[in-house]
Amino acid sequence: MDYFHQFGLAISGLANPGDEATRLPEPEEDKKPSIVPGQIPDEEKTSQFIKAKENFMKYIMASLERNAQIPKSSHCPVPEMKVNLPIPEGTVLYRRLHPYAEKQNSILDEAIQQWLKDDVITLAPAGNVHNNTLTLVVKKDKKGEKTLWRVCLDPRPLNKLLPDDNFPLLLVADIIAKLAGHAIFTTLDLLQVYHRLPINKDDQKLTAFMHNGKQYMFKKAPFGLKPLSSLF
Numbered sequence: 001m002d003y004f005h006q007f008g009l010a011i012s013g014l015a016n017p018g019d020e021a022t023r024l025p026e027p028e029e030d031k032k033p034s035i036v037p038g039q040i041p042d043e044e045k046t047s048q049f050i051k052a053k054e055n056f057m058k059y060i061m062a063s064l065e066r067n068a069q070i071p072k073s074s075h076c077p078v079p080e081m082k083v084n085l086p087i088p089e090g091t092v093l094y095r096r097l098h099p100y101a102e103k104q105n106s107i108l109d110e111a112i113q114q115w116l117k118d119d120v121i122t123l124a125p126a127g128n129v130h131n132n133t134l135t136l137v138v139k140k141d142k143k144g145e146k147t148l149w150r151v152c153l154d155p156r157p158l159n160k161l162l163p164d165d166n167f168p169l170l171l172v173a174d175i176i177a178k179l180a181g182h183a184i185f186t187t188l189d190l191l192q193v194y195h196r197l198p199i200n201k202d203d204q205k206l207t208a209f210m211h212n213g214k215q216y217m218f219k220k221a222p223f224g225l226k227p228l229s230s231l232f
Helices: 047-068 103-119 157-159 174-177 201-207
Strands: 121-123 133-140 148-154 209-211 213-217
Touching: 103 121, 103 201, 121 209, 157 201, 201 213
Parallel strands: none
Antiparallel strands: 121 213, 133 148, 209 213
């Protein structure tokens, strides 16, 4: 804390010592963070740096354009990334349709239409005996008021039937320790990343759910399935 004011840092809502300490702005809810820096170091204003940045962007532009052309309906082609859902033979996984408020139906409609557009879900085969429910996960702002709803499959009963995947995950502390000594960082947006993992075709029926009189099932993995974290 003694060094905070020396680096011009502050914590929102707390008084920090030093003349340079300023109150941080309150975060804006539900807005995607900007990758444009608030301040540009003097070293990046030089003609030498600007020229080097232009050359760098030209060098990677072809890769960026190829990446942008990857359709959202695609999936990871690595065979080991296929999601298998082995449950005891003869087990029927069934849950009744969960009722929703009328004003929430539009939220469900929008999510399902997007899933269909991105080839994440498809109609379940006639006579499929398995069924799950969808759930709306609320996102609240700093005042505790509801701002957004996330539509998710509720796979808890299915997860209870799946074997444990004990592949060890990286610890956050270990990841942070690896940052030591580095000065250049980047970010990677993993939005809807599990939707890139294909589900074994024979197991897709286990993820079925009902909406507006139709039964759908996931072709790509929905958030919440037990093996996804370690698999990814």
